[in-house]
Amino acid sequence: MTPIPFYVPVGNECELFETAWQRRLPLLLKGPTGCGKTRFVTHMAARLQRPLFTVSCHDDLTAADLTGRFLIKGGETVWVDGPLTRAIREGGICYLDEIVEARKDVTVVLHPLTDDRRMLPLERTNEILHAPDTFMLVVSYNPGYQNILKSLKPSTRQRFVALSFNFPPPEIELEIIASESGLARDRCTALVNLATRLRLLKDVDLEESVSTRLLVYCATLMAAGLDPYQAAQAALVEPLSDETEVQQGLLELIHATF
Numbered sequence: 001m002t003p004i005p006f007y008v009p010v011g012n013e014c015e016l017f018e019t020a021w022q023r024r025l026p027l028l029l030k031g032p033t034g035c036g037k038t039r040f041v042t043h044m045a046a047r048l049q050r051p052l053f054t055v056s057c058h059d060d061l062t063a064a065d066l067t068g069r070f071l072i073k074g075g076e077t078v079w080v081d082g083p084l085t086r087a088i089r090e091g092g093i094c095y096l097d098e099i100v101e102a103r104k105d106v107t108v109v110l111h112p113l114t115d116d117r118r119m120l121p122l123e124r125t126n127e128i129l130h131a132p133d134t135f136m137l138v139v140s141y142n143p144g145y146q147n148i149l150k151s152l153k154p155s156t157r158q159r160f161v162a163l164s165f166n167f168p169p170p171e172i173e174l175e176i177i178a179s180e181s182g183l184a185r186d187r188c189t190a191l192v193n194l195a196t197r198l199r200l201l202k203d204v205d206l207e208e209s210v211s212t213r214l215l216v217y218c219a220t221l222m223a224a225g226l227d228p229y230q231a232a233q234a235a236l237v238e239p240l241s242d243e244t245e246v247q248q249g250l251l252e253l254i255h256a257t258f
């Protein structure tokens with residue numbers, strides 16, 4: 001059995017995921033980058049003992065990348081299943097991260113899978129796959145990046161049960177950072193306090209808030225012996241902004257914390 005990845009629940013998301021899986025409902029996870037969506041899905045897949053097929057969507061991703069294609073192998077043309085097809089055949093969980101990035105033809109493939117038909121027609125092989133009860137489709141997107149061209153169409157989003165993610169409350173984030181990095185809790189507390197202040201800057205200067213992921217990185221550098229100020233510069237300031245003035249503002253806040 002695969003070990004269950006560490007995940008600290010923030011609300012009732014684990015129960016909701018499990019119920020959606022039992023009831024054969026597809027799930028949409030919304031939330032900023034680095035707030036635990038991927039970790040949550042890997043945790044739940046391991047808990048439910050289902051194979052997980054994760055695809056990071058990008059603007060070149062086509063339906064064939066998910067369903068499969070004919071490839072030439074050793075002089076012969078053979079059909080190779082894509083991750084979505086494999087998840088259906090194996091009764092696993094397919095997780096499409098940042099679904100809005102994918103090409104439009106991807107949503108066409110997902111529609112018959114996300115209603116009570118639960119099927120995937122494979123035109124190229126002349127097959128119609130019916131998803132077994134244990135198959136589940138999970139997609140995520142970050143409403144923060146939203147622009148008109150890249151938001152999820154209502155006809156697609158209304159096919160999913162949806163769950164909103166955000167950065168965990170301070171006491172939970174502290175537990176996560178301490179556990180992931182091995183840094184002493186009192187030093188993690190300073191980082192969480194810093195994050196609260198940095199997040200207040202959102203919408204003023206920063207496109208995206210500091211994520212739990214970046215806090216874990218910062219704590220990991222500190223646990224390895226790096227000076228906190230240098231760790232924060234490398235793990236927080238540089239990834240968050242390229243602008244000198246903004247970086248200066250962030251550094252001042254960091255100085256005031258450490």
Ligand code: ADP
Pocket residue numbers: 006007008009010031032033034035036037038039040168176180212213216
């Ligand atoms: P997302 O998929 O939302 O971009 P991730 O799931 O990759 O974010 O989370 C980034 C990192 O933050 C994880 O690798 C993990 O270290 C940490 N993390 C965030 N939330 C949690 C949580 N609730 N429990 C455990 N770790 C978490």
